[in-house]
Amino acid sequence: MSTYWPEGLPRSLTYPDVTVGHLSAAAARLYGDRAAVVDGDQTLSFGRLHEEACAFAHALHADGVGRGDVVLLHLSNSLWFLVAYYGTLQSGASVSMANPLQPVAGLRAQLTDTGAVVAVTEQNQARTLSDARTGSALKTVVVMPPTACSPADGPGPVSGPGVVEFAAFTAGRPTAPPPVTVTGEDVAHLAYTGGTTGVAKGVRVLHRNVVANVTQMVVWRASHLPVSDSAGTLTLLPMVGSDDPGVRPGAATTIVVSPLFHAHALINANFLLLCGTTHVLGGRFSPDALVDAIERHRATYVTGSPTMWHALVDVPGIDKRDLTSVRVISSGAAPIDRTTLDALQHAFPSAVVAEGYGLTEATCLVSANPVLRGHTGEPGSVGLPMFDTTVEIRAAEDPAVLLGPHEVGELWVKGPQVTAGYLNNPQATAEQFVGGWLRTGDLGYLDSDGLLFLVGRAKDMLIYKGYNVYPRELEDLLVRHPGVAAAAVVGRRDARVGQEPVAFVVPKQGALLDAQEVMSYVSKNVVPYKKIRAIHLVDELPTSAAGKVMKNELTQRANNGSGH
Numbered sequence: 001m002s003t004y005w006p007e008g009l010p011r012s013l014t015y016p017d018v019t020v021g022h023l024s025a026a027a028a029r030l031y032g033d034r035a036a037v038v039d040g041d042q043t044l045s046f047g048r049l050h051e052e053a054c055a056f057a058h059a060l061h062a063d064g065v066g067r068g069d070v071v072l073l074h075l076s077n078s079l080w081f082l083v084a085y086y087g088t089l090q091s092g093a094s095v096s097m098a099n100p101l102q103p104v105a106g107l108r109a110q111l112t113d114t115g116a117v118v119a120v121t122e123q124n125q126a127r128t129l130s131d132a133r134t135g136s137a138l139k140t141v142v143v144m145p146p147t148a149c150s151p152a153d154g155p156g157p158v159s160g161p162g163v164v165e166f167a168a169f170t171a172g173r174p175t176a177p178p179p180v181t182v183t184g185e186d187v188a189h190l191a192y193t194g195g196t197t198g199v200a201k202g203v204r205v206l207h208r209n210v211v212a213n214v215t216q217m218v219v220w221r222a223s224h225l226p227v228s229d230s231a232g233t234l235t236l237l238p239m240v241g242s243d244d245p246g247v248r249p250g251a252a253t254t255i256v257v258s259p260l261f262h263a264h265a266l267i268n269a270n271f272l273l274l275c276g277t278t279h280v281l282g283g284r285f286s287p288d289a290l291v292d293a294i295e296r297h298r299a300t301y302v303t304g305s306p307t308m309w310h311a312l313v314d315v316p317g318i319d320k321r322d323l324t325s326v327r328v329i330s331s332g333a334a335p336i337d338r339t340t341l342d343a344l345q346h347a348f349p350s351a352v353v354a355e356g357y358g359l360t361e362a363t364c365l366v367s368a369n370p371v372l373r374g375h376t377g378e379p380g381s382v383g384l385p386m387f388d389t390t391v392e393i394r395a396a397e398d399p400a401v402l403l404g405p406h407e408v409g410e411l412w413v414k415g416p417q418v419t420a421g422y423l424n425n426p427q428a429t430a431e432q433f434v435g436g437w438l439r440t441g442d443l444g445y446l447d448s449d450g451l452l453f454l455v456g457r458a459k460d461m462l463i464y465k466g467y468n469v470y471p472r473e474l475e476d477l478l479v480r481h482p483g484v485a486a487a488a489v490v491g492r493r494d495a496r497v498g499q500e501p502v503a504f505v506v507p508k509q510g511a512l513l514d515a516q517e518v519m520s521y522v523s524k525n526v527v528p529y530k531k532i533r534a535i536h537l538v539d540e541l542p543t544s545a546a547g548k549v550m551k552n553e554l555t556q557r558a559n560n561g562s563g564h
Contacts, residue, residue: 003449004370004378004384004449004450004451005370005384005450006370007240008239008240009219009220009223009239009240010387011387011388012387012388013215013216013219013225013387013388014227015208015211015212015215015416016211016215016226016227016228016234017184017228017232018184018211018228018232018234019089019182019183019184019186019188019207019211019232020086020089020188020207020210020211020270021086021089021090021177021180021182022228022232022234023086023211023214023234023270023273023274024049024050024053024086024089024090024273025050025177025234026226026233026234026235026274027046027049027050027273027274027276028046028047028049028050028051029233030046030235030236030249030250030276031045031046031047031250031276032045032046032047033045033046033047034046034250034276034278035278036048036049036082036273036278036279037049037079037082037278037279037281038079038278038279038280038281038297039078039079039147039148039149039150039281040147040148040149040281041148042079042147042148044079044082044083046273046276049079049082049083049086050086051175052083052087052170052175053082053083053085053086053087053090054087054090054173054174054175054176054177054178055087055170055173055174055175056083056084056087056088056090056091056166056169056170056173057087057088057090057091057177057178057180058091058170058173058174058178059087059169059170059173060087060088060091060093060118061091061178062173063118063139063140063169064117065091065093065117065118066091066092066093066180067092067093067180067181067182067186068092068093068094069093069094069117069118070093070094070095070096070114070115070116070117070190071084071088071091071093071094071095071096071116071117071118071119071120072095072096072098072110072111072114072116072118072119072120072138073085073088073095073096073097073098073119073120073261074098074100074107074119074120074121074122074125074129075100075120075121075122075144075150075260075261076100076122076124076125076149076150076259077149077150077256077257077259077260077281077283078122078144078147078149078150078281079147079149079281080120080122080144080145080147080150080166081260081261082260082269082273082279084120084142084144085260085266089188089207090177090178090180091178091180092180092181092182092186093118094186094187094188094189094190095188095189095190096110096114096116096189096190096191096192096202097189097191097192097260097261097262097266098110098192098261099259099261100121100122100124100125100261101125102128103128104128104131104132105132106200107128107129107132108132108133108134108135108136110192110200110202111132111133111136111137111138112135112136113202113423113424114190114202114423115136115137116136116137116138117137117138117139117140118138118139118140118141118142119133119138119140119141119142120141120142120144120166121141121142121143121144122143122144122146122150122152123143123146123152123158124150124151124152124153126141126143126158126163127158129141130158130160130163138162139162140162140163140164141158141160141162141163141164142164142165142166142169143158143163143164143165143166144166145165145166145167147281148281148283149281149282149283182207183207184206184207184208184211185206185207185208186206186207187204187205187206187207187420188205188206188207188209188210189203189205189210189263189266190202190203190204190205190423191203191205191263191360192360193360193361201422201423201425201428202422202423202424202425203360203361203419203421203422203423204419204420204421204422204423205263205360205363205419205420206419206420208416209363209416209417209418209419209420210267210270210363212363212388212415212416212417213267213271213362213363213364213365213386213416213417214226214267214270214271214274216365216386216387216388216389216417217267217268217271217365218236218271218274218275219239219387220368220370220371220386220387221245221246221247221271221328221330221354221368221371222236222242222245222246222247222248222249222275223238223239223240223242223245224236224237224238224239224242224245224249224275225237225239226274234274236249236274236275245371246301246327246328246352246354246371247272247275247277247300247301247327247328247371248275248300249275249276250275250276251276251300252272252275252276252277252278252300252301253277253278253280253297253298253299253300253301254272254277254278254279254280254299254300254301254302254303255280255282255290255293255294255297255299255302256269256279256280256281256282257282257283257284257285257290257304257308258303258304258305258308263358263360263363263364264303264305264332264358264364265303266364267363267364267365268303268330268364272301277301278297280293280297280299285308285311287308287311287312287314287315288315290302290308290312291312291315291318291321291323294323294325294326295321295322295323298325299325299326300325300326300327300328301326301327301328301330302326302328302329302330303329303330303331303332304329304330304331305331305332305548306331306336306337306340307486307541307543307548307549309329309331309336309340309343309344310340310485310486312344312347313340313343313344313347314485314508314509318347319346319347321347323347323348323349323350323351324348324349324350325350326348326350326351327350327351327352327371328351328352328354328371329344329348329351329352329353329354330354330356330368330371331353331354331355331356332355332356332357332358332364332365336353336355337475337476337479337480338379338380338476338480339479339480340479341353341355341379352369352370352371354368354369354370354371354383355368355369355381355382355383356368356369356382356383357382357383357442357452357454359440359442360419361418361419361432361433361438361440362413362415362417362418362419362438362440363417363418363419364417365386365417366385366386366389366391366413366415366417367382367383367384367385367386367389367391367452368382368383368384368386369381369382369383369384370383370384378447378449378451380453381447381451381452381453382444382452382453382454383451383452384450384451384452385413385415385450385452386415386417388415388416389413389414389415389416389417390413390414390415391411391412391413391446391452392411392412392413392414392437393407393408393409393410393411393412393444393445393446394409394410394412395409395410396409396410396443399412399434399439403445405445405446405447405448406445406446406447406448407445408443408444408445408455408468408470409443409444409445410439410440410441410442410443411440411442411443411444411452412437412438412439412440413437413438413440414436414437414438418433418436418437418438419438420433421433441457441459442454442456442457443455443456443457443461443470454472455470455472455473456470456471456472457551460490460491460551462490462491462498462499462500462501463498463499464497464498464499464500464501464529464530465497465498465529469491469499469501469529469530471488471489471490471501473526473530474487474489474501474503474522474526474530474532475487475488475489475503477522477525477526478503478505478518478522478532481518481521482508482511483507483508483511483512483513483518484505484506484507484508484511484513484518485506485507485508485509485511486505486506486540486541487503487504487505487506488503488504488541488549488551488554489501489502489503489504489532490502490504490551490554490555490558491555491558492533492534492558492559493559500533500534501530501531501532501533502532502533502534502535502536502558503518503522503532503534503535503536504535504536504538504541504554504557504558505518505535505536505537505538506537506538506539506540506541507537513537515534515535515536515537518532518535519531519532519533519534519535534558536557536558541554542554
């Protein structure tokens with residue numbers, strides 16, 4: 001057993017036999033009038049959030065929507081996102097989250113792939129949806145009202161066949177859950193992958209997958225166990241270490257800037273809402289505004305990605321701000337470099353910086369560092385596999401070969417959060433979901449204590465003159481340079497050597513970087529075959545909505561001879 005496993009926590013859990021809709025009902029019963037969501041001057045209590053969701057569920061039923069149907073959430077972050085999300089699941093239908101900035105072609109492809117019959121949108125992007133719905137099964141479009149985080153600053157109101165305002169759609173509907181028959185084996189989410197390395201695919205996330213991952217997170221980060229009775233009524237029972245957990249049920253506050261349409265933010269929201277956490281929606285990400293919001297609302301839990309942390313620690317005067325309320329910094333989407341990790345711990349002196357690892361195909365979370373006071377992991381580790389979760393490291397060229405401690409290979413994952421494959425894509429499902437295991441496509445290793453370390457994506461690994469070169473190692477080295485704010489390394493094709501490491505580097509504000517000097521800095525710290533062969537200085541790295549660097553775009557730029 002790992003010496004890092006928190007004392008008193010079991011290795012295996014009993015998971016509640018409930019659906020995601022029960023989470024909303026439980027939070028309403030447990031926390032009632034406590035603020036669940038704050039969006040500017042608007043606030044929904046836990047009780048009111050549940051009532052609005054139930055009214056939306058009844059309205060969907062009246063529109064002929066139920067089990068087996070799909071509702072597309074074409075929404076930015078606002079309090080109405082959570083109403084539509086829980087309302088859809090209360091109705092028995094599945095949700096499919098769409099990036100509201102997605103262009104018409106991509107949105108039409110998602111509508112067609114899912115067969116969505118209802119879409120929920122906002123004024124700003126309603127016209128895009130109107131253009132994309134041609135040829136789809138969409139019959140109703142519900143337009144949500146504007147909020148501070150999602151103001152109506154785009155084109156005017158949209159009208160047309162089946163378009164209805166939210167207030168009219170839900171007027172007079174009951175505020176108790178409708179009677180539906182949904183099981184843990186039904187699809188809760190059709191969650192589309194970010195498409196950072198290819199075409200986005202729809203992941204079939206079952207209700208039991210979400211409930212299992214949320215349960216794991218509540219135990220790991222709040223030291224409470226969700227349990228249910230025969231009627232599906234949920235409650236939280238304190239466990240060992242619950243006197244000082246990272247998240248204190250009924251007494252936590254988080255600032256939300258990550259997009260709720262992505263698994264990382266959405267599953268975190270489910271876990272935190274079940275713990276009675278107040279969600280203050282921060283609108284479009286601004287590092288200065290986020291620091292202000294943390295200080296003003298005395299936030300205790302902040303989640304995000306390394307892209308966000310890079311910007312946050314560079315806020316002028318951050319070391320003079322009172323950020324002592326923050327107990328947990330939860331990081332995902334990509335590994336954090338050591339320089340940024342140290343800066344975060346300095347800026348948030350009371351917080352445990354808990355790096356984790358997950359992917360949409362495993363609902364959200366696979367491994368994480370503990371957040372109990374006094375428990376720390378090894379620098380660079382993404383923690384221990386969650387309860388009932390097995391991570392194996394297998395040889396990338398032959399999955400039948402199981403590798404030992406500190407040997408780098410491909411991560412294979414097995415656990416209750418591993419999803420049910422891809423929608424309408426049996427070939428991709430067969431390739432990645434094998435005998436109950438998920439082939440992640442990520443490279444890493446386990447140490448002798450069972451801690452997981454990531455090296456990068458299998459598709460990102462470079463082969464230079466027959467040697468394996470891992471971009472993350474070079475990226476971590478680059479950001480230790482005093483003038484470098486962020487960096488990404490990709491491969492440039494060369495017939496003589498295979499792939500040459502090429503770096504895209506963002507200078508720190510006010511720094512005057514010399515590309516040759518930076519290359520020399522790297523050369524002094526690596527063996528010859530790992531040397532950077534070219535550096536492109538850029539203002540920013542292209543990232544997905546979830547904060548992942550778009551390596552495919554950078555690779556195209558490197559191989560097309562364009563660093564801009």
